[in-house]
Amino acid sequence: MSLLDWLVLFGTILTIVSYGVLKTRGKKTMESYLKGDGTLKWWMIGISIMATQASAITFLSTPGQAIEDGMRFLQFYFGLPIAMVIISVTFVPIYYNLNVLTAYEYLESRFDLKTRLLTASLFLVLRGLSAGITIFAPSLVLSTILGWSITTTTLLIGAMVIVYSVSGGSRAVSLTQRMQLSVVMGGMLLAGILAFTLLPEKISFSDTLNLAGELGKFNLVDLEFNPNERYNIWSGLIAGTFLFLSYFGTDQSQVGRYLGGRSIAESRLGLIFNGLLKIPMQFIILFIGVLVFVFYLFNQPPVFYNQVLRAKVLETEYGDKLKASESEYDLLYAEKREAVDQLVESIQREDDHSIMTLRERVLALNAKEKELREGVKETIKEAIPAAKTQDRDYIFLNFVLNNLPHGIIGLLLAVMFLAAMSSMAGELSALSSTTASDLYRRAINKTASPEHYLKASRGFTVLWAVLAMVFAMLASFAENLIQFVNIVGSLFYGTILGIFLTAFYVQYVKGNAVFIAAIIAEAVVLYCYFFTDLAFLLYNIVGCAIVVLGGILLQPLLRGSSK
Amino acid sequence: PADKPPVFNSWRSWYGLLLGALAIQIVLYLWLTNY
Numbered sequence: 001m002s003l004l005d006w007l008v009l010f011g012t013i014l015t016i017v018s019y020g021v022l023k024t025r026g027k028k029t030m031e032s033y034l035k036g037d038g039t040l041k042w043w044m045i046g047i048s049i050m051a052t053q054a055s056a057i058t059f060l061s062t063p064g065q066a067i068e069d070g071m072r073f074l075q076f077y078f079g080l081p082i083a084m085v086i087i088s089v090t091f092v093p094i095y096y097n098l099n100v101l102t103a104y105e106y107l108e109s110r111f112d113l114k115t116r117l118l119t120a121s122l123f124l125v126l127r128g129l130s131a132g133i134t135i136f137a138p139s140l141v142l143s144t145i146l147g148w149s150i151t152t153t154t155l156l157i158g159a160m161v162i163v164y165s166v167s168g169g170s171r172a173v174s175l176t177q178r179m180q181l182s183v184v185m186g187g188m189l190l191a192g193i194l195a196f197t198l199l200p201e202k203i204s205f206s207d208t209l210n211l212a213g214e215l216g217k218f219n220l221v222d223l224e225f226n227p228n229e230r231y232n233i234w235s236g237l238i239a240g241t242f243l244f245l246s247y248f249g250t251d252q253s254q255v256g257r258y259l260g261g262r263s264i265a266e267s268r269l270g271l272i273f274n275g276l277l278k279i280p281m282q283f284i285i286l287f288i289g290v291l292v293f294v295f296y297l298f299n300q301p302p303v304f305y306n307q308v309l310r311a312k313v314l315e316t317e318y319g320d321k322l323k324a325s326e327s328e329y330d331l332l333y334a335e336k337r338e339a340v341d342q343l344v345e346s347i348q349r350e351d352d353h354s355i356m357t358l359r360e361r362v363l364a365l366n367a368k369e370k371e372l373r374e375g376v377k378e379t380i381k382e383a384i385p386a387a388k389t390q391d392r393d394y395i396f397l398n399f400v401l402n403n404l405p406h407g408i409i410g411l412l413l414a415v416m417f418l419a420a421m422s423s424m425a426g427e428l429s430a431l432s433s434t435t436a437s438d439l440y441r442r443a444i445n446k447t448a449s450p451e452h453y454l455k456a457s458r459g460f461t462v463l464w465a466v467l468a469m470v471f472a473m474l475a476s477f478a479e480n481l482i483q484f485v486n487i488v489g490s491l492f493y494g495t496i497l498g499i500f501l502t503a504f505y506v507q508y509v510k511g512n513a514v515f516i517a518a519i520i521a522e523a524v525v526l527y528c529y530f531f532t533d534l535a536f537l538l539y540n541i542v543g544c545a546i547v548v549l550g551g552i553l554l555q556p557l558l559r560g561s562s563k
Numbered sequence: 564p565a566d567k568p569p570v571f572n573s574w575r576s577w578y579g580l581l582l583g584a585l586a587i588q589i590v591l592y593l594w595l596t597n598y
Contacts, residue, residue, distance in 0.1 A: 074592070081585040085578045213598065220592035233589070265568060268577070275581045279588055 001146070001401075001409065008410030012183060013417055017160050020176035024168030030441075030453040033169035034433040035101055036260035044174055045270025048257040049248070050278065051177035051184075052426030056138030056419040057393070059188060059285065064305075064395035066289025067296070070219040072231040074286060077279050079240025084275035086241075087249045088268040090504050095255065096264050101437045102430075103255040103500070110503045112511030113442070118518065119250075119499055120438035122492050124431060127253055128464060129485045131427040132471030136482070138420040139472055141393050142413065144308050145401065151473050157417060158469040161425050165465070166458050170260055173425040180422040185281070187415040191396075192288035194404055195295050203298075203344065210347045211297065211340075212290045214359045215366070227535040239537035246493040246540065248274075250500045253430035292399050297340045299403075303329045304376050305394040309387055318383035325376050332372065336365040424468065432460040491529055494543025495521045501544065502551045509551040512558050517550030 040048070065073050100106050104123065108116035139153040146153070164172045199208065212218065222232040227239070248254045248271070261267040303326050304310045313322050339361045346354040377389040400412045436457040441448075448456075475482055495518050502514050525543045528534045534542070568574050 078585065078589060081581050085581060088574070088578070213595075218595050218598075221589065221596045223593075268574065269569070272577055272581050276584055279585070 001413075002406040004407045005410030005413070008407055009414045009417070012411070012414040013160060013421075016176050016179045016183075016418065017164050019179065020164035020172045021167050023175055024164075024172040028169055028454060029450055030436065030457050031101065032171075033454055033457050034429070034436065035256070036170040036174065038260060038262060040174060040261045040266065040270075042261070042266045042269030042273060044178065045258050045261050045267060046273030046277070047181050048174045048177050048426070049254060049270060049274045050281065051181040051422040052253055052257055053247075053278075053423070054181075054184070054281075054419060055134045055423035056416045057134075059184065059419050060138060060141055060393045060396060060416060062282070062285045063289030063292055064392040066217065066286040067293040067395055068392060070217045071283070071286045071290065072219045072222060074220055074279065074282055075222065075231050075233055075236040076240050077282055078233060078236035079238070079242070080244045080278050081275035082237070082241045083244035083248055084271045086245060088271050091249045091255075091500075092258065092264055092267050092271070094504065095259060096267070100259070102252050102434050103250055104252070104434065104438045107499065107503060108442075111499075111514055115499065115511050115515050115518075116438060117443060118515065119496055120434050122496060123252055124434055124439075126489050126492055127251065127427055127431055128467060129471070129488060131424060131431065131464065131468040132475060133482065133485050134424050134427060135420060135468050136472035136475045137393070138416050140476060141397065142416060144306060145394070145397055146413075147308070150476055154469050154472045157420050157424065158465050158472075161421050161428060162462060162465045165425055165428055165461050169457075170256070170429055173429050174257070174260065176425065177422045180418040183411075184415045184419050184422075187411045188285060188288060190408060191400060191404065191412055192284070192291050194408065195288065195291040195399070198295055198299075198403060200298055202348075203294075207344060207347055208291070208294050211344065212294055214343070214347070214355065215293075215362060217290045217293060227537055235537055239540065242497065242540045242544065243490075243493065246497040250496050251430070252434050253427045256430045256433055257426065289396070292396065295399070295403070298337070300330075300333045300337075302398065303373060304380065305391040305398045306388075307394075307398065309380065309384070309389075309391075312387075313380050313383045316383040318379055321379050322376065322383075325372060325379065329369070329372055332365065332369060336362060336369065339365060424465075428461055428464050428468075431464040432457055435460040435464070490539050491525055492522070492543075494525060494540035495547055497540065498544040498547025498551075502548050506548065506552060509555045510558075513554040514547065514551045516554055516558075517547045520550055521546035 062073070095103065095106060098106055098109060102120070104116050104120040107119055135154055135157050136150075139150050139157065142148075143150045143153040164176055168175070196205070196208065203211075224232050225234045226232055227235065258267040258270050261270060302310070310322070313319060339358055343355065343358040343362055346358055377391075380387055380389050397412070397416070400409055404412065436453065440456055440460070441453055445452075445456075498521060499514055499518055502509050502517075521543045524546055525539055528539065528542065568577055571577055571580075
């Protein structure tokens with residue numbers, strides 16, 4: 001990091017934050033603070049949806065995923081456009097016609113207050129925890145690389161978001177998201193182009209594609225049906241549709257993005273925009289990873305990508321063992337480089353027979369390299385038992401720091417900070433809307449003044465931000481907590497979706513029946529989690545199906561008692 | 564009236580466009596995988 005990098009990093013962040021604050025000054029009410037003033041156009045909604053979904057870990061982790069595992073990760077998004085159509089047809093008009101502030105408000109008019117409070121509370125727990133992860137994951141990587149404490153990076157991200165969220169509310173969130181996503185995508189594209197220009201001169205773009213393809217990186221579609229495996233076309237189309245229906249249709253952090261639109265038409269177009277661009281956007285990020293993979297065929301990569309942790313291990317008694325592994329890798333890489341050069345020559349000569357032979361040779365060396373990397377991770381684990389040896393999240397930034405020009409390094413670090421901020425701002429906005437409107441104004445303090453509710457909404461924004469930051473600072477001490485948060489969403493999402501689908505499509509089921517069905521469904525899902533090895537992707541579908549069917553079966557039994 | 568879609572006459576055309584784009588992408592990716 002040079003002075004120029006620091007200037008670019010802080011200049012970008014501060015420019016966007018201050019622009020967001022200055023442009024959205026002025027008087028507000030609770031409604032306009034939480035929902036905006038209903039003037040968002042379709043492209044603003046689309047960008048806001050994408051910026052909320054893409055957090056820093058999307059940009060840190062995805063290129064590394066392509067390097068290690070190829071591009072098959074893309075398949076999980078195949079269900080997203082299908083979910084966009086269902087939400088546009090059914091969810092959007094209902095939310096608009098009732099002029100709701102949150103998705104859960106609709107549940108009271110359709111069912112009853114207890115169903116509204118149940119789903120709103122479930123949302124607050126799930127999203128409150130995951131807002132902690134949104135800020136923790138990039139904080140961990142960025143603090144390691146910048147040599148800061150995790151408290152510093154957490155405070156930087158959190159404080160910046162609080163500044164513009166509290167002053168400008170929902171409008172500031174969507175305005176800054178536009179600028180943030182532009183810088184993020186611009187920075188990522190620039191990194192991809194630079195990765196290609198750093199390849200040896202004799203390598204053309206089509207050579208790059210052929211090389212990556214021969215080495216198995218374009219494993220984009222897997223037709224095998226296997227619910228235990230997330231990355232095949234059926235999991236993407238079926239389980240992916242359910243997941244994205246829950247996320248975009250019933251999670252206030254997304255519903256809040258399109259409720260601020262000017263009309264039903266603008267919201268629908270925003271969702272369609274998201275459906276058209278999301279898969280290509282993920283393709284581009286994965287493809288940047290593939291370009292870095294090809295770069296590392298011609299330039300020796302480190303044997304362990306978290307260089308700070310590597311330096312720590314070198315100071316322990318295991319340092320010599322690590323060095324021995326690194327010398328072994330030097331030899332292995334030299335052999336691989338030779339094979340890669342020959343492979344490129346046969347690709348350029350279009351000599352299919354020698355392509356086959358050399359491809360097998362490079363793949364065999366890649367397998368040996370993978371084994372060596374696993375060995376290094378074990379050495380690191382022995383040297384520092386508490387260390388995290390997952391280094392996938394460090395691959396892309398490690399490439400940036402060691403190979404890209406000054407100024408661009410600062411820009412790419414800004415990309416990671418901005419992505420964390422834009423995602424967290426969307427989540428915070430939803431958490432404060434739901435707390436203020438569904439809990440506080442509806443169930444706790446029903447008769448205060450409009451000024452009081454605006455103040456309370458701002459207070460809830462700060463409260464949730466502080467909770468997320470405290471979580472992020474403590475999370476590094478509790479590995480299990482992080483794993484728990486990453487799965488807890490899929491334990492509750494199915495039930496919440498089931499409540500909403502019953503509300504939309506099964507008119508004769510009322511509040512008591514759906515409430516009992518939801519409790520039963522949640523118990524079954526938790527039972528499956530603790531006592532069976534049901535495939536994870538099926539939880540959403542099981543939970544959702546039990547709520548809908550349970551409601552239909554229970555309703556006749558409860559006819560006398562329901563409202 | 565306020566919910567008329569731009570460009571096309573009905574929302575169905577927009578949804579068709581979106582799902583058509585998905586199908587084209589899947590076919591392209593499948594071709595690339597098999598290549």
